[in-house]
Amino acid sequence: MNQTSERNWAGNYRYAAPVAHPRTIEEVHQLVAAATQVRALGSRHSFNAIADSPGMLVALDRVDDAIVIDPTALSVGVSGGTTYALHNLASLPHISVAGAIATGTHGSGDCNGSLATAVSALEIVTGSGELQQVDRSTPDFAGMVVALGALGIVTRVTLDIQPTFEVQQFVYENLPWSAVLQHFDAVMGSAYSVSLFTNWLGKTWIRPG
Ligand SMILES: Cc1cc2nc3c(=O)[nH]c(=O)nc-3n(C[C@H](O)[C@H](O)[C@H](O)COP(=O)(O)OP(=O)(O)OC[C@H]3O[C@@H](n4cnc5c(N)ncnc54)[C@H](O)[C@@H]3O)c2cc1C
Numbered sequence: 001m002n003q004t005s006e007r008n009w010a011g012n013y014r015y016a017a018p019v020a021h022p023r024t025i026e027e028v029h030q031l032v033a034a035a036t037q038v039r040a041l042g043s044r045h046s047f048n049a050i051a052d053s054p055g056m057l058v059a060l061d062r063v064d065d066a067i068v069i070d071p072t073a074l075s076v077g078v079s080g081g082t083t084y085a086l087h088n089l090a091s092l093p094h095i096s097v098a099g100a101i102a103t104g105t106h107g108s109g110d111c112n113g114s115l116a117t118a119v120s121a122l123e124i125v126t127g128s129g130e131l132q133q134v135d136r137s138t139p140d141f142a143g144m145v146v147a148l149g150a151l152g153i154v155t156r157v158t159l160d161i162q163p164t165f166e167v168q169q170f171v172y173e174n175l176p177w178s179a180v181l182q183h184f185d186a187v188m189g190s191a192y193s194v195s196l197f198t199n200w201l202g203k204t205w206i207r208p209g
Pocket residue numbers: 009010039040041042043044045046047050051060080081089090091092095096097098099100102103104105106107148149150152153154155
């Protein structure tokens with residue numbers, strides 16, 4: 001369980017707190033119970049100090065994913081540190097599930113809820129080092145899901161899944177800004193998920209690269 005100082009993904013921020021990498025949930029309990037100030041660190045994709053702590057940071061990246069699929073309930077249980085791919089993705093697949101839901105990370109698509117809306121249950125190691133289990137029947141559950149890491153360390157997450165998913169992508173190049181701005185709602189609502197890419201230099205939207 002080494003503890004080192006680390007940078008965020010973009011390299012623009014160095015965490016003040018040392019980072020512990022426990023390998024078991026039991027070690028998470030022990031770390032939290034022994035610490036005076038502690039916060040969870042996900043896959044370090046936030047660009048600012050939101051995940052930092054005056055005390056210590058706990059990352060779950062070395063805890064076993066322990067993926068459990070329930071085909072009847074159409075749900076999957078994963079460790080908070082598991083990186084994800086589900087019904088509505090951010091622009092990259094290697095952020096952690098717990099870090100993504102804690103900040104309301106979203107993909108695109110007018111009718112798609114963010115990843116947080118697929119969460120049906122959480123296990124949280126609270127400040128006392130105890131394990132709390134909450135689900136959709138718990139009062140204020142939505143606030144517990146998008147909690148910015150303030151309630152403790154989310155060690156397990158249960159998510160809704162779909163039986164199958166077909167994907168097809170259409171890319172339109174050099175779409176003029178003027179056309180997009182004039183028909184913005186129609187463009188954004190024209191498919192399951194719509195993204196616009198620009199390099200801010202020209203007068204058209206560009207191909208994603
Ligand atoms: C290249 C890039 C592309 C991105 N694309 C998108 C995008 O398309 N859409 C979008 O909405 N955002 C996007 N983001 C932002 C990113 O999704 C968020 O910053 C997200 O919080 C990163 O998750 P993380 O696991 O790296 O969390 P961290 O940055 O490590 O931490 C963020 C917050 O989550 C908390 N947290 C992390 N793990 C846990 C845990 N186990 N228990 C409790 N709290 C925890 C931390 O305490 C902290 O408050 C992008 C970021 C990058 C660098």
